[in-house]
Amino acid sequence: MLEVTGLRVAYGGIQAVRSITFHVNEGEMVALIGANGAGKTSTLKAIARVLDAAGGDVHFCGEKVTLVAPHDMIRKGIALVPEGRGVFPRLSVAENLAMGAFVRDDKAEIANDLERMYGYFPRLKERETQLAGTLSGGEQQMLAIGRALMSRPKLLLLDEPSMGLAPLMVQKIFEVIRIVAAEGMTILLIEQNAKLALQTSQRGYVMESGEITLTGESAQLLNDPKVRAAYLGE
Amino acid sequence: MDIFLQQIINGLVQGSIYALVALGYTMVYGIMGLINFAHGEVVMIGTLVTISVAGFMIKAGMPVMLAGMAGLTAAVLVCMALGWGLERIAYRPLRNAPRLTPLITAIGMSIVLQNVAMIIWGRNYLTFPPLLPKVDFEFAGANFTAVQVIIVAVSALTMGGLLFLVYRTKLGMAMRATSQNPAVASLMGVNINRVIAAAFIIGSALGVLAGIMVGTYYEIAHYQMGFMLGLKAFTAAVLGGIGNLAGAMLGGILLGLIEALGAGYIGDLTGGFLGSHYQDIFAFMVLIVVLMFKPSGLFGEKTGDRA
């Protein structure tokens, strides 16, 4: 479904991502793990067109999307849950979710999806009219994921959903991610918490200094001694 | 008491005009953090276009009301285009430049527009065609005219309409989202350029409306009329908390009232030490005091939660 070939990202003269190639198949959850600064977020941003790639191509559902306008990516079916959540602080919870459905016109379906999100995250239902800026970090993460799902994407890009959250909250969020994946959503997940990511996903790529150094089934990677030494702290 | 009432009416009318212009500043600032100093000039050009178009129509024998509507329509269209053009030509290329750069550009655009208007309409004062019938009222010893009533009513309606647009429509939600986090709004499918252009266009249309009110109220216009009006409206926006719509409205009305009461009573309050030429000082003193206790203005959000 997603084909990334020779993608490069540069900030000024510094190469953050050096020609990486990988793919995500329909219906699978793929984890992209690596240390801080390995180029994971840059990769995701380049796919979602928040950043311009310095080279290489991204194909989505067979279509080249490397030059699509950023605000059209969601129409193509790619939704990004950005690092740091990025909720609209002075919009209510309900309005934030409504923003997720900005590109959709089917009012009845949107209302259904809203109820579905409240089903995933009952906490959001409780805080429906509250301004998003007043939510806790975990609640904001829930909101960000719910908002992305409101667009009914074909591919969900998750950037560090566990970052800065209490373990209990991380658990809750990953529960929902698993449910969504089980419902057939294609997901590309970026995580520093490699163990959690590999436990949740089917396949994984390991990034180091802007390059993919290792790839394989998640279960295999979990058992790979190099991965265990470098990312699982063993 | 009748004098006090009269001053309140004076202030309310003047304040309504300030509020409409202030909305233009605050909308653009709210969305892109830019103080569009050329906004006052957009107001001026709207007024002058109305004079030309309506004046021509009246000469051609059209009924006054119809000519007025034609003038208004032409002015709103011209200024919407102007607002859009300003953003497209002067500000968009500088979207990622340091904040000072577009500010200087804005001042530059203001001077350019003033001079263009001077070339087109000349240096002399122009008389605004009397679009509304002259009707005077008297209430509790205070005199006011139909024009004044209409100004306040139209301002209130327009502001109500704007609040509806921003808080009850999809475009409004997109505007608010863009003002809070443009990058994420773009991820949600919002075309940032379009939203910003919409803010400029709507702000300009409000400005034209204000300009036409100034025109019908004072019945004169001039290529430099936008400067002082813009400055006062900007002050009103800051007083209310720039970036906040309700703040701009209340700030405008407050400023109008402060000015009227200041000019009316400052001499008596200071025993003749300060005369009515200090009315601007009075207004700015209130501004300073407000900013001392509420640095972001009366209704301004704390700057911290700007994402």
Add this chain to the structure above:
Amino acid sequence: MQAKLSVVALSIAAVFALGACGQKEEPKPVAAPAAPAAPAPKPEVTVKLGHVAPMTGPQAHLGKDNENGARLAIDELNAQGLEIGGAKVKFELIAEDDQADPKQGTIVAQKLVDAKVNGIIGHLNSGTTIPASKLYSDAGLPQISGSATNPTYTQQGFKTAFRVMANDVQQGKALGEFAAKQGAKSVAIVDDRTAYGQGLADEFKKSAEAAGLKVVATEYTNDKATDFKAILTKIKSKKDDLVFFGGMDAQGGPMAKQMKDLGIKAKFLGGDGVCTPEFMKLGGEATEGQYCSLPGMPLEKLAKGPEFKDKFVKKFNAEIQLYSPYVYDAVMVMADSMKRANSVDPVKYLAEVGKTSYDGVTAKISFDEFGDLKGGAISMYQYKGGKLEYVETIGGSPMDAVKAEVKEAVAEVKDAAKAVAGAATDAAKSAAGSATEAGKEAVKAGADAVKGAADATKAAVEKK
């Protein structure tokens, strides 16, 4: 740097311009002041008079009018074939454009000083005349303006500055007297805080108070304002009969209109700044019945006015705008001074300008010690049916001045008579019959006083 460069460029351009003009003239001997009479052909001397007014911009029509006034005077002088200092003189006008801009005014002033002109006629505006007058004073060049009314012009202590029109002190005074004459008892004063507006308002206030008017409010605005409702509302609460405005038409017009909106019944009165068609345009019907003043007298009321008008219209095929008769007189006064000094040298004829007593088109011109026109006339006008209508002239003609002095003398006589009567009753009371001698003396003293006063009156009348 840029500005400096352009100034340099301008002065270079000016030099070239002068050169070009110079070539067009017939060859002639260099201007030699008071040259001794030469043998066979009489030497001819060219007298260059600098004239400055805005020739471009919104006041260009007034500038052209001024220049025409000067040209008419010069052509007449040349036709007369004047001889000064034994040489035939030919007058020549060097006309400059100051764009009504004080900066440009000093630039062209310097240009004229450098061109060694014999005298200056102008400028048109007070704003340009005042800064330029310093340059002319430094160069010792006599300057006569036909239209600059700000008092400062002649109050800077420059021996070279003169004007043939009433100044704003005289105008303010006349306006105050007029207000009293119209029966106003109380007045509110508004000024725009400019040199002109504030100056005029201050003079008006002095005069109005002296005439017994009560100033019930003093309010201020500025020369960019459009809204006056707040100050007018305050004025309304004072229920005065008159609102005086020291300022220009761009504020005055809307102010008159807003007075009407607020239901203020008081009349509106202003100076020459609001005595314009523009005032009427901006004020609309609210200007109907309002009063304003202009320095000078309407041409048709002057003895030589109609004649001047005929000459002017015939020569230029244009109507007189405003100040050209005054500028015409200014040139004539300057030429007259040269004649009396028998020299065209500024150093020599300057002293004679101050001693001028010239019967001009606009007035009998003589100057006080400051260089201001003595007894300058101010005319009052009223807006009626979209037109300015002449009402009356205050001050001005020498006859008026005499009348005033006679009135004073008559008052003295009356006082003296009262004193006589007082003395007589006192005497009657104290001397109860027997002291008739003392009574007689008192009566005699009273009679002497009356005689003295009568003499004073006679002297005053004769003096005139």
